[in-house]
Amino acid sequence: MIFDANAFIGKWPYWPVRSAEASEVAKEMAGWQIDRAAICSLRSVFIHWEDGNREVEAAVKADPVHFTPFACLGTNELGQTASNCAYDFADYAVRGFRGVRLYPQHHSYHPLYEAFVDSILEDAAQRGWPVVLPLRLVMNWGVPSLNLGVIEGLVVRHPRVNWILAGINYLHELQLAVSLMRRYPSVHLETSCVMGFNAIAKTVQQCGAERLLFGSGAPIQNGAAALSKIVHAEISDADKDLILSGNFLRLLGEK
Amino acid sequence: MTVDAHVHIGKSTRLQIDADGAMLVRIADKLGIDRICCTDLTALLYDMHEGNRLLYEEMRKFPDRILGYASLHSTHFGQEAIDELRRCHDGYGMRGLKIYSEPGASIAEPAMIPILETCVELKMPILAHTTPQECEYMLSYVPEAHLIMAHGGGQPFAFGDWNRAIMAAQKYPNLYLDTTSSAIDTGYVEQCVAAVGAERVLFGTDTPLLEPWPQLVKIREARISEADRQLILGGNILRLMGVAA
Numbered sequence: 001m002i003f004d005a006n007a008f009i010g011k012w013p014y015w016p017v018r019s020a021e022a023s024e025v026a027k028e029m030a031g032w033q034i035d036r037a038a039i040c041s042l043r044s045v046f047i048h049w050e051d052g053n054r055e056v057e058a059a060v061k062a063d064p065v066h067f068t069p070f071a072c073l074g075t076n077e078l079g080q081t082a083s084n085c086a087y088d089f090a091d092y093a094v095r096g097f098r099g100v101r102l103y104p105q106h107h108s109y110h111p112l113y114e115a116f117v118d119s120i121l122e123d124a125a126q127r128g129w130p131v132v133l134p135l136r137l138v139m140n141w142g143v144p145s146l147n148l149g150v151i152e153g154l155v156v157r158h159p160r161v162n163w164i165l166a167g168i169n170y171l172h173e174l175q176l177a178v179s180l181m182r183r184y185p186s187v188h189l190e191t192s193c194v195m196g197f198n199a200i201a202k203t204v205q206q207c208g209a210e211r212l213l214f215g216s217g218a219p220i221q222n223g224a225a226a227l228s229k230i231v232h233a234e235i236s237d238a239d240k241d242l243i244l245s246g247n248f249l250r251l252l253g254e255k
Numbered sequence: 256m257t258v259d260a261h262v263h264i265g266k267s268t269r270l271q272i273d274a275d276g277a278m279l280v281r282i283a284d285k286l287g288i289d290r291i292c293c294t295d296l297t298a299l300l301y302d303m304h305e306g307n308r309l310l311y312e313e314m315r316k317f318p319d320r321i322l323g324y325a326s327l328h329s330t331h332f333g334q335e336a337i338d339e340l341r342r343c344h345d346g347y348g349m350r351g352l353k354i355y356s357e358p359g360a361s362i363a364e365p366a367m368i369p370i371l372e373t374c375v376e377l378k379m380p381i382l383a384h385t386t387p388q389e390c391e392y393m394l395s396y397v398p399e400a401h402l403i404m405a406h407g408g409g410q411p412f413a414f415g416d417w418n419r420a421i422m423a424a425q426k427y428p429n430l431y432l433d434t435t436s437s438a439i440d441t442g443y444v445e446q447c448v449a450a451v452g453a454e455r456v457l458f459g460t461d462t463p464l465l466e467p468w469p470q471l472v473k474i475r476e477a478r479i480s481e482a483d484r485q486l487i488l489g490g491n492i493l494r495l496m497g498v499a500a
Contacts, residue, residue: 015418015440016442016446017440017441017442018441018442019441028441138438138440139437139438139439140409140415140438140440141409141410141411141413141414141415141437141438142414142415142416143415169437170437170464170465171270171271193437194466195437195439195465195466195469196464196465196466197462197463197464197465197466197467198463198466199466200466217439218441219441220440220441221438221439221440221441222439222440222441222443222469222472222473222476223441224472224473224476225439225468225469225470225472225473225476226439226469228468228469228471228472229466229468229469231468232285232468
């Protein structure tokens, strides 16, 4: 089974992408032999996080076999008007969500300086929900990215969270992820943007296969190309199985 | 025949690379790549004479597998750079030029013009790590040059803007797009082919900086004709370098 830890539904505003609707994304996934994907909506990233979460909820209701919902949470500071910053995790659980994604680089907040982030992370840690923290949405040098120091700061402040670091490419970015994984057993690396030579095998050597999760960045990124890094990595078949689905299933409490 | 148009050989702490010809040929074998077009990192980043000589030695060890790009580490060496380019062509059998540009040392400047003119004379394509704007500058002065935009806009200094790269290639018929990139966007190859034709799209991997498999799979998986795929996977770079398949 291949379980994608980092896919999307919704429209990509930077350039034309041939799939946007959940049904189209499911069709792309099938073509790439991806069985299941954790999704959030690009509407959450670019327009309003809760509107996007409702889209995800509807998509998962329509196709629960292929999609697993992650809630995208952002700031409530809209129109410079402070409003209630409570995030009701119990309600998200009732609605079926299984984890959280944060996109501070798209939501105009600094995650180290805003209390609502700590509140979200404490709740996620308590529930054991994975939290996806992407350095960037997909591997493109023009999309907004997070400062590596901010990622480290959040992990150090909240080491009990089941972190999934996403959007990591190569060189110093990967080295920071490896360093955090070696220091904190709760830190995992999602592979959609990992592009360095032999990076999957090297990371497995340094941190163990249990810490990597296959992600595609689909449908913006090519799922077959994303998958090829794992399929052709010089690691054991057992390690590939862990990366392709086992680890994510374990994080979600399904294994 | 599959030919990788973008491979690095040699050492660089900055890029965390230490690769000789034997290692690169082993990698190519795993991917079913027949020939690799290499540029030496010492020549590209530090000492053109030393690095190009090192590449020549590796080419001699693997004459059927390694094609060489002469590399220049700067445009600012005047006649010395031109002489080196001729030496690489005439003496070493190198069939292209690789040159690197960055914001603090852009090659889109007057000193690059005689280098481009020499490449035209020697029929050497230029694989240039550049932005679309830099390519437009160079081709506005020497439109006869066959310029390959390394990474096709998908590199940090070009802000990953491959749409802009395609627009530049539409404007200049001798501008080619190298698909090597950290980006693996769905539909990218198809859009390049639709905009400028498969004859101006080249497959490369950036081995051993990047993992080569996604680079190959994005061409293999592209929704294009088999004839177009073969051009991208090798036909185009062999034609540009004047090398028989």
